[in-house]
Amino acid sequence: MPTSSASTSDAAKTASSGGVQSLERAFDLLERMADAGGEVGLSELSASSGLPLPTIHRLMRTLVSCGYVRQQPNRRYALGPRLIRLGESASRLLGTWARPHLARLVEETGETANMALLDGDEIVYVAQVPSKHSMRMFTEVGRRVLPHSTGVGKALLAGAAPDEVRALLRRTGMPAATDRTITTPEGFLQALELVRRHGYAVDDSEQEIGVRCLAVPVPDSPTVAAISISGPAGRVTDAATVRIVPVLQEVARELSRTLNSAGAGAATSTGANAGAGAPAG
Structure with a gap:
């Protein structure tokens, strides 16, 4: 299956930073929600992020289950109370x-x-x-x-x-x-x-x-x-x-x-600790 240019770009960026792509995408979606006033629909997030709807839906389900996002009665998504x-x-x-x-x-x-x-x-x-x-x-x-x-x-x-x-x-x-x-x-x-x-x-x-x-x-x-x-x-x-x-x-x-x-130091420290504790494979 051909890979979209947005996905290819994300993957390249993630590989170069040593990050985890799904985490980067989840935080990006949270920031886009905040920029939009705290409540958005999936189609809006797809249009602004360039990610396919199934990917966004999967990430939002995870964020909802963790309490960082909540689904409204109108089916839109809002930032959750756990972020407070x-x-x-x-x-x-x-x-x-x-x-x-x-x-x-x-x-x-x-x-x-x-x-x-x-x-x-x-x-x-x-x-x-x-x-x-x-x-x-x-x-x-x-x-x-x-x-x-x-x-x-x-x-x-x-x-x-x-x-x-x-x-x-x-x-x-x-x-x-x-x-x-x-x-x-x-x-x-x-x-x-x-x-x-x-x-x-x-x-x-x-x-x-x-x-x-x-x-x-x-x-x-x-x-x-x-x-x-x-x-x-x-x-x-x-x-x-x-x-x-x-x-x-x-x-x-x-x-x-x-x-x-401070932010860079925290990221470096996290990356170093993850690398030291992660099993090879």
Whole structure:
């Protein structure tokens, strides 16, 4: 039977990486489900992945039996509750890896440093190191906010397509946290253009009066992430911004290297252990 070009390509990629093809395909399907909003049909997965329907059906049955996917009454498939525990553990690890970099930010800028992720349509803070100043900003780890009123929200969405941003804003609404909050899609899209142009995002009393935040995305991060500093507007001035932004960008690059090397290290370790324990054959 002739092999499809997609299957041949997958097999070649798997052979070169030393991975297990079915595992790679299963994780790819989970990521495609997440990109599609968490619920898809088999035909959609087949169209986006290039895999034949029987292969996808077999993989989805396995994921359902493990609890990572559930089948809905309408026969579509949704991400399962067992993924929540994995996500929570991964978020804690991200925070652990990020904290030394955030501590450096605090040391060099004097302001509270944060790391945040986009989780669904919301921003979730996964790590923080507080400033040493008596007047400082606190954001509880695990706190969730809407993207349109935060610097990290702008940094995280700056790379998204305008249609995706509009769709997200329609789902969340754009309530005003202060009288400085951006409350129109056009205004927010213009703010994202400034982020792309300048390389950093600003929240100027848009989430909380008197608080100014500067944020940058973490480049090439395994998951879309951003870091920020926040402090009183009287300290995070325009002059301070000129000094702080290059530090933010440098720390973001260093954090990216840490996250990517952690992932590569885990993969290498897993591969080595599998090779050592696997029977010849």
